[in-house]
Amino acid sequence: MYTYDELKQFVEQCTRCPLCRTRNRSVMGKGDLHSEILFIAEAPGRNEDDAGIPFVGKSGELFDRMLDKIGMCREEIYLTNIVKCHPPGNRDPKPEEKELCMPYLKYETLLLRPKIIVCLGRVAAQRIIRPDYRITREHGIFIARKNVWMTAFYHPSAVLRDETKLPEMEADFRRLKEKQMEIRC
Numbered sequence: 415m416y417t418y419d420e421l422k423q424f425v426e427q428c429t430r431c432p433l434c435r436t437r438n439r440s441v442m443g444k445g446d447l448h449s450e451i452l453f454i455a456e457a458p459g460r461n462e463d464d465a466g467i468p469f470v471g472k473s474g475e476l477f478d479r480m481l482d483k484i485g486m487c488r489e490e491i492y493l494t495n496i497v498k499c500h501p502p503g504n505r506d507p508k509p510e511e512k513e514l515c516m517p518y519l520k521y522e523t524l525l526l527r528p529k530i531i532v533c534l535g536r537v538a539a540q541r542i543i544r545p546d547y548r549i550t551r552e553h554g555i556f557i558a559r560k561n562v563w564m565t566a567f568y569h570p571s572a573v574l575r576d577e578t579k580l581p582e583m584e585a586d587f588r589r590l591k592e593k594q595m596e597i598r599c
């Protein structure tokens with residue numbers, strides 16, 4: 415079994431796929447390693463590639479606002495991406511990039527042992543929950559899998575592009591708070 419710091423080092427030095435040639439910095443997940451809640455997004459954007467930290471741009475600000483509304487902050491959750499390096503031009507990660515990076519996410523999950531997994535956006539939901547996951551229909555609905563509650567929320571950048579989705583996103587975060595209370599009882 416590797417430690418979290420060893421895993422972080424593997425991610426930082428990774429050369430498993432061609433994204434290592436175009437990245438500035440790889441982006442390991444961040445947050446409370448003992449959190450019961452794991453958020454999984456798709457891949458770092460340009461700002462994250464510069465900072466080496468997930469969700470530092472405008473999407474990150476919205477994500478933080480949503481957490482704040484339910485009385486949480488980043489230090490209490492763990493946030494990561496399926497693909498740890500920025501795909502150039504902000505394109506969706508390719509299937510082979512996702513597969514080559516999945517062992518890191520699997521290991522992060524193994525070390526964290528979350529009780530709730532929230533995918534952020536369609537790309538993450540279709541890789542983690544079900545290939546035919548329909549985010550517009552299914553977001554915010556929790557399903558139980560191997561003793562873990564799973565759901566997906568709209569990706570913050572999708573909400574920034576279409577602010578009519580904001581009330582649904584807020585409702586999903588409130589459901590998350592309820593689920594957290596429920597599992598603690």
Ligand code: URA
Nearest residue numbers: 455456457458468469
């Ligand atoms: N979008 C993502 O999917 N992940 C990040 O870390 C930042 C933006």
